[in-house]
Amino acid sequence: MPLNFQDPALLWLSAAAVVPLAAHLVSRTRPPQKLFTTVEFLRRAMKKVWRWRKPQDWLLLMLRTLAIAALALAFPRPVWLGGEGLAGAGEGKNLVLVVDRTASMSAVEGGQSRFALAKARALEAIRSSGRLDSVNLVWLDSVPDAVYPKMGRSVAPLELALQTATVTGESGDGAAALRVAVERLGNAGGAGEIIVISDFQASTWKPPLPAIPPQVRVMRVPVSAPDAGNLSIAALEVQPSTPFAGEPLTVHCRVRNHSAEARTVNVAFTLGEQRLTRTLEVQAWGEAQVVANPPAPAAEGEFMVQATLTGAGDALRGDDTRGLSLRVRDGLRVALSLPHTIIPAGEMDTWHRVLRSFPWVRLTDATSSAVDVLVLAGNDAATESHAAAVLSRGASLLFRPTASAPSLKAGFGSLTGAGAGRWEKRNANDSGWKLRVREEDAPLFQLFSTGEYGDPVRGLLRERWTGTPVAVSTSLPPGWSLLMVYDDLVPALWQSRTPQGGTLWWWNLPMDRAAGTWPTQPGFLAMVGEAFMLSRPKEVAPSHANVMPGQVVRWVPSRFPEGGTIVLMDAADQFVPVSEDVSSGTLAYRTVSPMQPGLYRWALLENALNRTHVLAHTAVNFPDSEMDLRAAPSAVLDGSGKASVLAQEAPDWTTLRDGLQLWPWFVGAALLFLLLEAIAIVLGRRRVSASVSVPRP
Template identity: 25%
Template sequence: MPFSFLNAAILTGIAAGALPILIHLFSRRKVKKVPFSSLRFLEQISRRRVKKIRLTQWIILALRVLMIALLAFALSRPAFQGDFSLGKTRSDSAVAIVLDRSFSMGAEGRSQPMWESAKARVEEVLEALENQDRVWLIGADPLVEENESFPEPLAAKDALRALDIGFGTTDLPTGVRRAAATLDEATALNKELFVISDFQKSGFQGAEIGVTDLGVDLDPSIRVFLVPMGEGPIANTAIEEARAEGTSLEQRVRVLMARHGETPVDDIALTVESTNEVLGETPASVQGNSRQAAEVVLTRLPAEGEMITARISGDRLAIDDVRYVPSIGAGRLPALLVQDPAQPSPFLPLALSPAKDIGRFDLQRMAPQNLGSTNFSDYKLLVLDNVTFLPRETLIRLRQWREAGGLLFISLGDRVDLRFYNEDLLPALFPGVKLGNLLGTPEATGESYSLTPRAPGHRIFAGFQAKVGEPLTGASFWRVVEVQIEEPISTLAEFGPGLPALIEGDGAVLFASSLDSRWNDFPTHGAFLPLVHQSVEGMLQERGGGEVRVGEVVEGVVDRRQVPPRSELVCLGPDGLELNVTSSQVSRGLRLVSEATEVPGFYHMKAGDKVLFSRAVNIDPSESNLATVSNLELKQMFPNERSTVIEAGVPIGTTVREARYGREFWKEIVAFVLLLALIEAWLARRGVA
């Protein structure tokens, strides 16, 4: 077993153990002869007693020497399993602290918010370090690069006091990789990693709980300390989505609530507000581990661009009890659906507008031959569903409409003329896209294709738990169209490697199969409706009608004429927060992009004093699930023998010192010295007696 001394210089004090011997030698009395009568009768008794007294004195002398030597030994702070051997001194350390600042850390604990407890644990770490140790504070937010370096623990303490909780999500694998890269560049011999988090399951993005080795990028010599802040499973209710719907006569806000926890909650007060005015409220309930939608009918119509907020009664995590809602103004989104009247399909019309005056879209249906007299400026969205042909004059007007900001959704089918699309329609309305060959069979016989996500993190797949290579739905696609794309057009889903299924461009989306059940059974599956809606919502985000999440940018395309000459562009957020804006020319106008958002709320893109468009920025609802991994699962994901889980209530300083320098046992030695002192006193008293 390795053995070390933390204060090896004190070992020289063992020489003080010779003091009792020296005192004994210098204090010996000379023998004085005294005349006495015959000792013939005492000789035998005296010899036995002298031998006994001398033995006791030698034992007392040995105890005194041993006690002094052991005290010096204890002061040298001996330890087992340390990394420092006799004669060596402690070297500088490089310490990386991955601190979870996600909004889930704002949950109320038994005595204080978990964030305050986490900061207290970080202070414990800093107090356990030496003055010459270098410290890095590293974040675990995948969208924010946080990596602050401090030359000493005291400087890190000052920064910690000013640090506050964020509004982003947790990605612990990313945080650990950042720490590994930082420690690799450090020159110190001793390296340590502290991970302080609530270790919720959703924070291990892309990792399999209890299986994935998160320490694979760490040098084996790095000691890892895992400090869980959770207090067991915390039940939480959150607003995952809030959307304004309705007509010019009535509006409502549809709210989707999620209950994370086994216990139901039936006393939720759901309120919709505008500034300080309550626009509507209703009671709501959610069963355990489920989601529940509710509607709040508004008492008045919000004005165009008016910002409204949905709110539920608070629980232990208040941050996700609020959702900022983009207002749709006095009316729904006007959309034009173009279908061949000879073969009309009911699926897209029902998906976009299930009944009159119901749904997100105010839908009008029209045949291709009737588009000649249509005023396209009356519509925000154009849907071409299995359309064969459009006149040249119509294409010219549609191209102008697209350049002015119109949104386009195209689905293919058996009536599509591939040559017309490649030579006329796509170059005019969706440049950079070209259709290839028909693949598969005309009927549901033989093999079929599956729809798999290519960009699972895209907002189109919100709620799908999408993973690369895994089918998004159980639907079968027996006929598809090859699609070739050019940058900056991107593939969101595919039917197979190199076979795009869903592509997204500048205000346009194309689905490379049909949505009328002739080439697949997709319209009869549950994924059909949300995928159609979220495809359109993704385009709306570019025009000011969509939602942004904290950490993402505010962006949109405006008509160049909306921006006054030499006006200053700025994105104004909550509490006067100002974000810088960059602009670039695109075919449909001027694209404006802000810096990454930092807090939830409403953001307004402005040119001078003129508001160009606004965005509602919300937190990512995946962080609201406060279910945590167990300590056993945590240890399995850091299988290195140098990793330690420090549970609540266990002092960090003691654990760190024992891991750094071994387990000290000077206290046991001192206790043994006290025992020896008692024995020595008893022997001395007995000897005198």
């Protein structure tokens, strides 16, 4: 029970409370002086003095009784156990501290971070615990773990761990941390206590929480301000994801408002030496998107795209910045494999002139392993093998059907019916066939929606592979899109994506100017350029580019570093410890410790000149689950099946464990009752004196 007595043997003194009652009932008081003419009046006055049958002055009786009772109850030394069952400092106990070090604990409130306050509370809890049979410390992060594999006896290592610990920047798993704590206490045996020090963020403390054994008591110590609002950058995207040097970019930034009021904030975009600022208003508990269009850097390499909130003014700063490692390529490597025996010289000339007109195209030998897009004709065994090798590397393939080779097995096997038909050619005096767009919403035609770049299907063609017409209602082969047809519904352009990330084109569009007027139209060049832009292989970002907090980063340089030392630096130009890793047979560098949120750059430090050349970038962004600072409801935290003790923000550990000493309060109450009795007596005598007039003799 909450009320306890340290000397219960002295409770018999409380019987003294009946003494005032007995004394009050049997005592006489001095009667007032009156003049009587007979003895009968004197007898009546004496009867009124006795209080056995008709007591008077009930207020005095109550005050005297309460004073004696309060004084008597002070001797057994009563204690109010505010800790609701926590073991006292003098009792042996098994104690496990669960301390939250997730990313949200870096929020600063009142000039102090939540984690710094949590460490202070944990140290206070250990130092005020008194005698400990065993103790342990569990860190709450993405994978909770304990300092001791089993329950330990010494608190010094735990104090050192608390004093040197830092926020991990990771998300957390509150349920897993409780399971670790219960497991450690279960191995110790006997009663136990778990003190959880956390901001109790809802995303960390998600139900269901584990059941707590009956012999284990849980105390919750919150270290966060209620209803803390926050603004965060929730996402950062760049299109295209792998741009060419100098290519225009579209940067999308999504800002989220985790508060009950609308906020206006500035978003600063940084790419290389470029800096753009946009203003954005975000509604309460909502999100908004802002767009910037910086050009890509003029040189190839890795660059960091950064978005930063300015003027947010919230407690959590780690999610106000987000980065994205962007690889800029020199250009698109295109190779032509068009045998002159089946492709006219005029069409070959057109292909070369068109590709050279694009500044981002790099014409490459067809046998190179670095080809991004291969323009191919023919279907002999060598051609099939070449096409299969290109597709296996994730490159794109544009196949040009001819009279002798209308289709290709490699990549085009699912395009059934493409090879069925005949090669058809009309005379120069004939009008030829017109082209039509079949899928107007296809990305290939988005450039032409305003009409600024002409009409991609304007003009005529007098040569083609005449296959089976495809009506609008006809089902297409799985994975294929029919983008263009002739006016008689004969397929002109098929498109598909490969599992490796490349693009397939079945290009039934002769480009010899002698074969029609389509290659001479204004929209022709723009359409071919868009087709090659869409053919850029889908590249997977390298493993070092974007890393989750708590992970180790491994970077493989593209060439052996010479003339210096590879270093990793953070945004403040501080070096992050790295080590060489040759376990896979390739030279690589690995961080010694798990990464914290921030933007980092790999560089070559020239030893002689003491300067650095940036080679690559790594972005470790704040975890999304830690951005909303709202705490979990009490019903969720109490869902373990056993009510937990909720301590205040600044708990008095001595009171929580040893209870509140009540005997000084009882002594003070006794003195107060005696003082009130004295006042009542004085006031009563004055009233009597005022109402009774005693004549002088």
